[in-house]
Amino acid sequence: MTENEREPISLDEQYLTAIQALKSELRDLLGPEEGKRLNRRLGQYLRWARSPQHREVSLTRALKAIGEHPPARQRIAEMLYREGVKDVQIVYRPLPGEPEPVPAGTVMVCPVDPNHYRRRLQFTGQRLYCPEHNVDLVPEEDARG
Numbered sequence: 042m043t044e045n046e047r048e049p050i051s052l053d054e055q056y057l058t059a060i061q062a063l064k065s066e067l068r069d070l071l072g073p074e075e076g077k078r079l080n081r082r083l084g085q086y087l088r089w090a091r092s093p094q095h096r097e098v099s100l101t102r103a104l105k106a107i108g109e110h111p112p113a114r115q116r117i118a119e120m121l122y123r124e125g126v127k128d129v130q131i132v133y134r135p136l137p138g139e140p141e142p143v144p145a146g147t148v149m150v151c152p153v154d155p156n157h158y159r160r161r162l163q164f165t166g167q168r169l170y171c172p173e174h175n176v177d178l179v180p181e182e183d184a185r186g
Contacts, residue, residue, distance in 0.1 A: 053096055059120045060103050070112040082106050118153045142166055149178035
């Protein structure tokens, strides 16, 4: 099999690779203590993900843990986007339950790159999305982390 005939890397493998790469940046992104805690959690999820029957749950938990830290969430989205994962929606999936409504007038930004796309909500409950990254916009203060 030649290099051009290689099978494409699965989405799961792309996420696993990105999570592994992110681990080395966590101390700089989150500070020594918080970076160390998240690094430890992600290491555990990556070990569980070696088993095919646990991979989906492990990836979901790892991405949820990353999502709790906006700088880490933004960084992994950038990594995935650069590797060709155009639908980074899983990284920005909202948490279960009814979210608090965002009031009209709130400045909303792209969570992947808050500087490139911003819109103001016209009415409470309006949903806006980034046409480039295909993700829902988030309140500007949430994207700052």
